[in-house]
Amino acid sequence: MDLRYLRSLLLRYRGHGSDGPDALEQILRRHQGLRRTRLADLAAVAASLAYVDREAIDPLALQAIGDTNPAFDPAAVHDYSDEQWLGMVNAAKGKYFEYLVVDRLNAGETVGDLQLLPGQQASVAESMNQAGWDVRIVDADGHAVEFLQMKATASAGYVHEALERYPDIRIVATDEVADHAGSEARLVDVNMTEAELRQVVSDTYGHLAPGTLDEFWQAFNPLIPLIVIAGTQGYGVLVGHERFDHAVAVASERASRGLVASGTGALVKVVADSLLLGVSAGLVAGMWFDRARNAQAMREFIRQSARRQQGRSAYLAAWPEGSS
Incomplete structure (x- = not known):
């Protein structure tokens, strides 16, 4: 149903009553607003749909997972036992900690009481x-x-064992251990918790192995259309x-159209795995959506016109003969 057809209806019924043209005018104006903003x-x-929240995925954590568990298969996420998941998370957590500290040091930041001097560079063991x-x-x-x-780690005993075994090497540890280590000079508290790293x-593992519903909600992002x-x-x-x-009326129609388009696009994107x-x-x-809404409005207009016409016909049929 295009704009020319709506205009022809408006011209055809103009003058057939005060309510008809106004209703058609409203339909026409709404259609113009939707078409102009489509x-x-x-x-x-x-x-x-193209937007992906990259900030939700820490690239260093992603690298740690890839290095410590390169065989991880997101499709087989339900096949891993609790013990396997614990081992995978612990291994990636330790490597992520290394990458995170090195990244901050090389960026010139102070980590605990560690700060690189000019020209110095930190690197993780190969x-x-x-x-x-x-x-x-x-x-x-x-x-x-x-x-x-x-x-x-949250295990103070594990850190104390390392301090005794390597007396010439400083230990960089998370808050849980450092808070219970007293004044040990070789222990560096980096103000990160093991729970945060975990x-x-x-x-990050969750982003790599989402379910269909999770993927849909990640792809369904109507905020951008609503802002526009x-x-x-x-x-x-x-x-x-x-x-x-x-x-307000046009904005409501546009918002409905945006939600329908975003939801449909997100569903197809997830199911077909294709942007x-x-x-x-x-x-x-x-x-x-535009065509369906216009058709619905016209059907409602026709029904209301038919009801009004039936009412007029019934009123005239009941009018006494000879009355003026």
């Missing part, structure tokens, strides 16, 4: 089974100036291009 709204839907140390600090000439052991790693709708309709009212009540198909489905759903 491109911007569906572009916002496409942007929302071997996963490096004995004695986990992080090495070198000077500008590449000479090692210090070795560190990293302990992302949570980041667990969340609120901004454009609000601007129209602000500059006096349209009345407030009309802007292109998801965006295409969202665009088609948005255009279908």
Whole structure:
């Protein structure tokens, strides 16, 4: 149902009663508002489907998981036992701790009482089974100036054992241990908790192995379309291009269209595992919504007109003959 057809109906029924043309005028104005904003709204839907919250995935935690468990299969997530999950999380947590401390040191930050001097660089041991140390600090000439052991654990006994075994190496540990270690000079408290590290790693595993429903809610992001709708309709009212009540009505229709398009696009994107198909489905759903709403409005207009006509006919039929 296009704009020309609606205009022809408006012209045909103009003058057939005070209520008919006004109703058609409202349908026409709403259709114009939806058509005028269709491109911007569906572009916002496409942007929302393409948007991925990268901040939710810590790249260092992702690297730690890949290094400590390269055979992890997200498709077989339910096949892992509780013991396997515990081992996977603990291994990635320790490596993530190493990467995180090294990254902050090399960025010039102070970690605990550790801070690199000009020209110094920290690096994680290349071997996963490096004995004695986990992080090495070198000077500008590449000479090692210090070795560190990293302990992302809540076990004080585990850290004390390392202190006794390696008397010349400082131990970098999480808050849970450092708070109970007293004044041990070789223990560096980095102001991170083991629980925080574990949570980041667990969340990252969750992003790698989501269920279909979780994936849908990650893909379904209607905030961008809603911001575009609120901004454009609000601007129209602000500059006096349209009345407030009309802007609210059109905004409501646009929001409904955006939700339908976003939901359809997100579902197809997840099921088909294709952003292109998801965006295409969202665009088609948005255009279908416009046609369906216009058809529904016209059907309602015709029903109301038919009821009014039946009422008039009944009134005339009951009018006494000869009355003027």
